Amino acid sequence: DADVTQTPRNRITKTGKRIMLECSQTKGHDRMYWYRQDPGLGLRLIYYSFDVKDINKGEISDGYSVSRQAQAKFSLSLESAIPNQTALYFCATSGSGSGETQYFGPGTRLLVL
């Protein structure tokens, strides 16, 4: 969905490096989410934000931090990347107009060596 964009789309980094994944949306939604997807494990929620001043941990937040710079932007940081953070990362949004439906970005494929 072009309304939710993620950068970069692919990233290779080394153990111990700090990296940031960015998400932007033009849907005007107030709620934003970060998920990771691993083969055989489905999607797991890392962090979510219901508005700029409301940020919450998901089920697997250890090793990650987030920043909600504006309603439209939600960034995910890996402070010190480790190989088991190699995964596909998705940003998603939802809003009062969409109700419970979430709209996903195209994903960022991250490889930590």
Added chain:
Amino acid sequence: SQQGEEDPQALSIQEGENATMNCSYKTSINNLQWYRQNSGRGLVHLILIRSNEREKHSGRLRVTLDTSKKSSSLLITASRAADTASYFCATPNSGGSNYKLTFGKGTLLTVNP
């Protein structure tokens, strides 16, 4: 904790056949959603069914919900090669918020031409 679980994990059919996927969940819900994911791409919302609905249709999709059995099924009729994707059910988090979803591990559907 895993709320929704899809069954089967993988399904391979011929073009033109119907495909049925099932989802079981553990706690009471007020809605259930189905999403599709083409290989390596973001999830796309297909359909939402509320707890007071037993069946819902959208094009070639038919979703049923049986709250007494805590299960849902997704039927794709007259399948096409383009339906090849992973299909996920999603339920509101057991914490009660409709805006946080828990996804199952998915059913990988392959439609052979």
